[in-house]
Amino acid sequence: MRFSRERPLSRRSLCLCCVGGAAYAATGIWLTPREAFAEARGLVSMFKDHAAVALIATHKLRNSISVLEGSGGNIAVLTGPDGKVLIDGGIGASRTQLTKALADLGADPISHLVNTHWHFDHTSGNEWLHASGAKIIAQENTRKYLSEVQRVEDWDYNFLPLRPGGIPSEVFAAEHTLKLNGATIRLKRYTPAHTDSDISVTFGEADVLHAGDTYWNGIYPFIDYSTGGSIDGMIAASDANLAATTNKTIIIPGHGGPVSNKSELQEFRDMLAAARENIAALKKKGRSRDEIVAAKPTAAFDAKWGGGPIDPGFFARLVYEGV
Numbered sequence: 001m002r003f004s005r006e007r008p009l010s011r012r013s014l015c016l017c018c019v020g021g022a023a024y025a026a027t028g029i030w031l032t033p034r035e036a037f038a039e040a041r042g043l044v045s046m047f048k049d050h051a052a053v054a055l056i057a058t059h060k061l062r063n064s065i066s067v068l069e070g071s072g073g074n075i076a077v078l079t080g081p082d083g084k085v086l087i088d089g090g091i092g093a094s095r096t097q098l099t100k101a102l103a104d105l106g107a108d109p110i111s112h113l114v115n116t117h118w119h120f121d122h123t124s125g126n127e128w129l130h131a132s133g134a135k136i137i138a139q140e141n142t143r144k145y146l147s148e149v150q151r152v153e154d155w156d157y158n159f160l161p162l163r164p165g166g167i168p169s170e171v172f173a174a175e176h177t178l179k180l181n182g183a184t185i186r187l188k189r190y191t192p193a194h195t196d197s198d199i200s201v202t203f204g205e206a207d208v209l210h211a212g213d214t215y216w217n218g219i220y221p222f223i224d225y226s227t228g229g230s231i232d233g234m235i236a237a238s239d240a241n242l243a244a245t246t247n248k249t250i251i252i253p254g255h256g257g258p259v260s261n262k263s264e265l266q267e268f269r270d271m272l273a274a275a276r277e278n279i280a281a282l283k284k285k286g287r288s289r290d291e292i293v294a295a296k297p298t299a300a301f302d303a304k305w306g307g308g309p310i311d312p313g314f315f316a317r318l319v320y321e322g323v
């Protein structure tokens with residue numbers, strides 16, 4: 001993605017995960033940390049500016065579950081008499097458009113918000129959603145990270161803590177089940193994958209899985225080594241997602257086309273494993289990171305997966321970091 005005006009930024013569900021790749025894409029070379037810091041600061045503003053005007057697309061799934069696309073990570077919404085239950089809160093700057101999209105789903109008040117992990121593009125809506133009535137639930141590391149300054153090395157960026165209302169008030173270590181609007185909603189921690197705060201959210205009766213950022217549909221993923229992520233963790237989480245689903249399950253990825261399925265998830269898993277194998281083999285031969293990136297170790301996959309915010313070079317660098 002090159003952030004051109006011709007190609008709407010919302011097409012591929014941009015997020016702050018994109019900052020490193022964008023810093024690369026904007027210049028064609030890797031920036032020094034100091035340059036990247038300056039660049040990232042500009043890009044953070046750009047993401048906020050974009051979220052402030054991006055349109056929200058609503059996709060109705062089944063059993064009163066919809067997915068909202070266009071404010072950072074894909075947001076799932078369950079409606080009913082217990083109130084609206086949101087899975088992820090998007091970017092705070094999208095408040096106006098999200099408020100309208102949520103109102104269009106019905107008159108139930110907003111009652112619950114679950115965060116799939118701590119990243120800004122899934123949690124910076126926490127503050128306004130809490131003020132609108134949401135009780136916020138997350139894995140305990142999400143609360144920890146949202147309560148402190150967070151440094152993400154691959155973005156060379158420090159995120160400030162959220163204000164108290166935006167901090168999850170109910171946390172769990174491994175698993176937690178909610179019964180709301182006639183649905184059984186199971187929250188389950190992954191072993192560290194994209195971060196070490198990731199959870200899956202399963203709507204049992206509807207057979208819908210929100211996989212958070214352990215799954216990017218049709219685009220290379222960001223992997224946040226600063227808070228416990230790794231390529232091997234991403235592959236393990238993909239295996240867990242495959243084991244938890246059937247060909248009938250609707251799978252919501254954190255980013256990319258928001259209504260997905262098991263066969264697309266399998267392709268994602270196979271791409272991750274192949275990239276890991278190629279890059280690990282080159283690293284074993286003693287190639288440097290820059291030599292490996294220049295060798296285009298993901299070339300066979302770039303046409304399909306390289307069009308998102310994490311471009312092939314940035315993805316190769318992220319895999320290299322973990323093998």
Ligand SMILES: [Zn+2]
Pocket residue numbers: 017117119194213
């Ligand atoms: Zn993320």
